[in-house]
Amino acid sequence: MSLNIEAIQNENVKSDMPDFRAGDTVTVNVKVIEGTKERIQPFKGVVIQQKNSGIGKTLTVRKMSGSVAVERIFPVNSPRIDSIELERAGKVRQARIYYMRNLRGKAARIDERQA
Numbered sequence: 001m002s003l004n005i006e007a008i009q010n011e012n013v014k015s016d017m018p019d020f021r022a023g024d025t026v027t028v029n030v031k032v033i034e035g036t037k038e039r040i041q042p043f044k045g046v047v048i049q050q051k052n053s054g055i056g057k058t059l060t061v062r063k064m065s066g067s068v069a070v071e072r073i074f075p076v077n078s079p080r081i082d083s084i085e086l087e088r089a090g091k092v093r094q095a096r097i098y099y100m101r102n103l104r105g106k107a108a109r110i111d112e113r114q115a
C-alpha cells in the first residue's frame with residue numbers, strides 16, 4: 001500500500017476508543033439524522049465479535065429488546081459513531097460468541113471479568 005493511502009487511513013482512525021473485546025457490555029452512541037435534526041441514540045448490548053483492524057474495524061453488538069434479539073454491526077471509525085462506552089467487562093473464552101444466539105434467560109448471562 002502506498003504511503004499516501006496509509007497516511008489518510010491513519011488520520012481517520014479514532015484513537016479515543018476504549019479497549020473492549022467479545023463478552024463486554026458496551027453502549028454505542030450513534031448519531032441519528034431525522035429530517036434536519038440530529039440526535040444521539042444509545043445502543044447498549046454485548047459485543048459478539050470484532051472484525052478487521054485499522055480503518056475497517058467493525059463491531060457486532062447484540063441486545064435484547066423485549067423478547068426479540070437485535071444485532072447491529074457498527075463500523076468503529078465511522079463519523080456516525082459518537083462514542084463507545086465500556087459498561088461491563090465480560091469473561092468469555094472465545095473471540096466470537098455466536099453461541100449466545102441460542103441461549104435464553106439466565107443461561108445467557110456472562111460473568112464479569114476482574115481487572
